[in-house]
Amino acid sequence: MVTARLTPTRSASGRRRPVQRRSRERVERILSAAEQLVVSQGFGALGTREVALRADVPVATLYQYFADRDAIISALIERHVTSMDGRIAAALASLTSYSVRTVVETTVEAYRAAYLERPSYVVLWFQGRLSAGIAAYIREHDERLADEFHRFATTAGMLRPDADPLVLRLCFEISDRFLEAAYRHDLGGDDRIVKEGVEMIVAHLERYATSAGVAGIPADEIAIRWGVS
Amino acid sequence: MVTARLTPTRSASGRRRPVQRRSRERVERILSAAEQLVVSQGFGALGTREVALRADVPVATLYQYFADRDAIISALIERHVTSMDGRIAAALASLTSYSVRTVVETTVEAYRAAYLERPSYVVLWFQGRLSAGIAAYIREHDERLADEFHRFATTAGMLRPDADPLVLRLCFEISDRFLEAAYRHDLGGDDRIVKEGVEMIVAHLERYATSAGVAGIPADEIAIRWGVS
Amino acid sequence: MVTARLTPTRSASGRRRPVQRRSRERVERILSAAEQLVVSQGFGALGTREVALRADVPVATLYQYFADRDAIISALIERHVTSMDGRIAAALASLTSYSVRTVVETTVEAYRAAYLERPSYVVLWFQGRLSAGIAAYIREHDERLADEFHRFATTAGMLRPDADPLVLRLCFEISDRFLEAAYRHDLGGDDRIVKEGVEMIVAHLERYATSAGVAGIPADEIAIRWGVS
C-alpha cells in the first residue's frame, strides 16, 4: 500500500513540495513499469528486479514506497478499480433516461473507454484475480458494485423489487468475460462480440425488469442518484 | 508435451514391454501428483521438486518423460481436455431429442458431472489459462469445440444456416464463466447460478435457432452424429 | 564513539545551551533503546532502523550523535563500564576493614547490585565482547581494573609484593564467568553458584596474601585509597 505521506498534501504556502512531487513521480513510474510488465509478460513476470529496471530505480527504492512485492500488485489493482469506478459513476450520472438497456450499454461503454485508454486493464483484471489476497479484493469489489447496481435499479424502479441480487452479480461476471473475449485478440475490442454480449445481458435483465425499466425512466423522476454515496 | 515414445506403441511381438508399462505408471503418478499440487496449492506451487516428491520419483527422472516444467502443465491440461471432450461426446450421443435447450443443458450437465468427480478441473481450467502457451492451447481447443457445435447444430437443422459461429464461441466463453462463478464458493456448484446461466445461454441461442431447434429434433431424424469425427 | 561535542562543555555564559540538553536527552533515548533491544533480542538485533524506531528519532538522526553503528555499541559498553567502575569504587571506599575476603565479596556484591538494577548488564557484557573492537576495549578495561586491584592490594599490604598481576587478571576473568553462570538461568543470580565462585577466588587469592591480608586491615591504617586515581 502506498504510504500515506504520498497522498497529495499541500504545504502551508499552498505549493506542493518538490520532494513530494518527486516521490509521486517515482511511484507513478514504478506502477507504470509494473503495469507494462504485467501486460506484456503476464503476472508471473512481475519481479522486483524487473520492475525496478524498467522504472529505472534501484530495487531497494521500491521498498521506500511499497511494503513488498504484493503491495505493488495491490496498488496496481487498486488504481484500476478506483479509476474504473469513477468512470462508471460519471457515465451513469450523465444519463437522461434510465432503462435496463441504457444503463447496461452506458456501463459497458465506460469499460470500453477505459480499455481504449489503458489496454492493460484486461490483463490486470483477469490475471490479478488469481493470487491469494488480490482475488478476494477484486471479487468483493465486483460484488459490492453489483449490489450497488441492484439497489439502484430496484430503488429507481427499473427492476422488480423481488429481483435476486445474484442475477446482477452474475451479469457482472459474464460482462467481464465477454469483454475479455472481445479484447483478447483486438486491441480496439471486437464490436460484434460486445454487441452480442450486451444483447444477452439486456435480454436477461429485462426478464426481471419493470415495464418502466424496459421503456426508460427520465432522470428527473428518479429520487436516488448513482454514486451519491 | 509428453514425449512421443509414450504414445502406446506395440513392440514387434505384439506385447507391451514391461518397461513401457512402468513408464506409463510413472507418467500417471507424476501427472496425478502435479494435479493434486495444483489443486491444493495453486499453479504457482507446481515446482519440479514438489511434483517429484509427491510422485515419489527423483527430480531428474521427470525429464525422462517431460521436456520441461511446462510440458507437465501441458500434459495436465491435455489430459483434462481429452477427458472432458469424451464426457461431452458421450452425453450428447445418448440424447434422444436434440433441441437448443437439451443440447445446452446436457453439455452443462456433462461439465457438472466432471466437476463433481474431479474438483481439480476448475482450478486447472482457470489458472492454467494464464501462462503463455497453455492459454493459446485452451483457447484454440475451446474455439474448435465451439465450431464443432456450430457445424453440428447447423447441419442438424437446429440453428439457422446463417448463424454466426462467433455466437457459439461467445456462449462457450460465457458458460465457462458462469460455471466458474457457480463453483467458486461451492464445491457442488451453486444451482441457482447454473440455472440462470443456462437460461441466459438458451435464450440467446434460441434467437438464432430454427423452430425445430427450439422444439427438438428426434435423434433418428438427424443425419450427422456428434463426435463421429 | 560519541562525538566530542557531546562531552558536557559549558558555553561562554556558563549555562548549558538548551540545544545541548536536547541532544543529551536524545543520546540517552538512543542508548536506552539500543540497550533495551540488545537485552531483549540479542546483539544481532541491534540495527539502526530498530534503534531509531524505539528511540523515536529518525534513522538519519542517529548519525548526528554516533559515527556509525559500532559507535552505538561502544557507547553502550562504555556507559556500563563507567557505571560499574563507579559502583565498585563506592563499595570499596566504604569498607572499614580490608581483607582479601572482604574486598572480593564487596566487589562481587557491587556487581550483583548492578545486575539487580540493570539486568541488561550480563547480556551487554558477554555478547558485546565478540565483535572486533569492542572485545579489545572490554579486555583492556578488565585488565586495567585487575592491575589497579593488584596495585591497591600490594601497596596496602594485603598481597605479598611479589604476587603476579596475572593472578588478579585471572581472578577477574573467572569471576566474570561464574557470575555469568549464576545469572544465566536466574534473573536474581543463583546464590549457590556465587558462593562457590567467591570461595574459589578467595581461597586462591589467599595463597598470595599476607597474613594481614587474610585477617583484615583497618581502613585508617591504609595509606592508599581505592579509586583516588
Next chain:
Amino acid sequence: MVTARLTPTRSASGRRRPVQRRSRERVERILSAAEQLVVSQGFGALGTREVALRADVPVATLYQYFADRDAIISALIERHVTSMDGRIAAALASLTSYSVRTVVETTVEAYRAAYLERPSYVVLWFQGRLSAGIAAYIREHDERLADEFHRFATTAGMLRPDADPLVLRLCFEISDRFLEAAYRHDLGGDDRIVKEGVEMIVAHLERYATSAGVAGIPADEIAIRWGVS
C-alpha cells in the same frame, strides 16, 4: 545437519563409491571454510556467500549438504564437540591412577592438545554459544559432561557421595574460561594461566574429595570406567 547419506557407508563390494567420497570432501571443504571464516572474522561473518567462496563451491551447492545457514553452524559445533569428547575419553581411559589432580590435569591436557591441533576451537566455543539454538546445545552438552564427571568421580570414590553436581558444572564453566584466557593472546596457550587455573580448580575440588581422591586410586581398583557408556 549433514544428510544421512553422507555417513560413510560401504557399497556391497566394500569400496567407497567415488561420488560419496567427493561429497565427503566437499562437506569437509565447506566446514573448513566456515571454520576458517568464523575464526578469522567472527561468527557474524559466516555468510553463505562467503563460505561458498572460500570453499570454492557455488552458493547453491551449500544447500545440497546443509538445510540452511544455521545447519552449517550446527555441524561446525557438533564436529568439535564430538572430537573433543573423544579426546577426553581417550585421555582419561589411559590413566593408571585416578586422583582429583590427575583427572583435572589430564582433562585440561586433552583440551590443550585439541587447541594445539585446531586453534579454531576457542573461537567456535565462545562465539558459537551466543546464537539461539547453538547456545542451548553447547550448554546442555557441557552440563551433561559435567554430570558424567560427577557420576564417575563419586562412583569411583574420588569425591564424597554428597558432593553437589553443581560444583562440577561450575568447574567446567571456569575451566572453559581460564583456557580461553590462556589461549586468547597466545596460540600455544599461556602456561602460567593454565597452571593457575588448574590449581584453582584442583584446590576447589579437593574440598569435596575423599582422601583417596586426593591421593589417587589405582585404575584396577576402580569398577567404573570413563566413557564406557
Next chain:
DNA sequence: CATGAATGAGGTTTCATTCAT
C-alpha cells in the same frame, strides 16, 4: 541541526535444468 529519501551492497534461499555415472 534535522531529516525524508535514496541506494549500493549484500543477505539467504529456491528453482529448473544438466550432467556424469
Next chain:
DNA sequence: AATGAATGAAACCTCATTCAT
C-alpha cells in the same frame, strides 16, 4: 533408463549509510 549431485540464475528483501534540502 535412471538418478544423485551440481549449479547458474534469479527470487525477495534488509541494512547501514549518505545526501540534498
